[in-house]
Amino acid sequence: MGLFIAVEISEDRCVGIDDCGECVKVCPVRIFEGEHGIPSIVQGNEDECILCDQCLEGCAKDAISISKKY
Template sequence: MGSMFIELKIDIDRCRAGQPCRACIESCPVDIFVATDGLAAVVADNQDECTLCDLCLQRCPTEAVTLTKLY
């Protein structure tokens, strides 16, 4: 199932430019990000657990993460 309320995306080129980095993976309190092939990826089924804490947005060095409210 996809997300109903929150959509998170990672711009892979920006994420690549920020490596080495695990900032979003380590800062998200609800495990929305995982490491895949050395880059960050979104666990689609977890997106609606997002608390809107903004840590991923603040800590990403390349502004690779975007968060969209779908409601």
């Protein structure tokens, strides 16, 4: 969790990188990473989120949530 932004993935909803991986591909600041399974959140990058919504738009499972903490 970042100081200003928290990015979370619902493990119940996410279908995993092998079947999707869209968030890993689209995020310009590399907040999502991994090669298989549920993507990991790179906690040190969360505050770099530019709120571009590409991950939210790309996730067909509505599994990602982004919250501002300020």
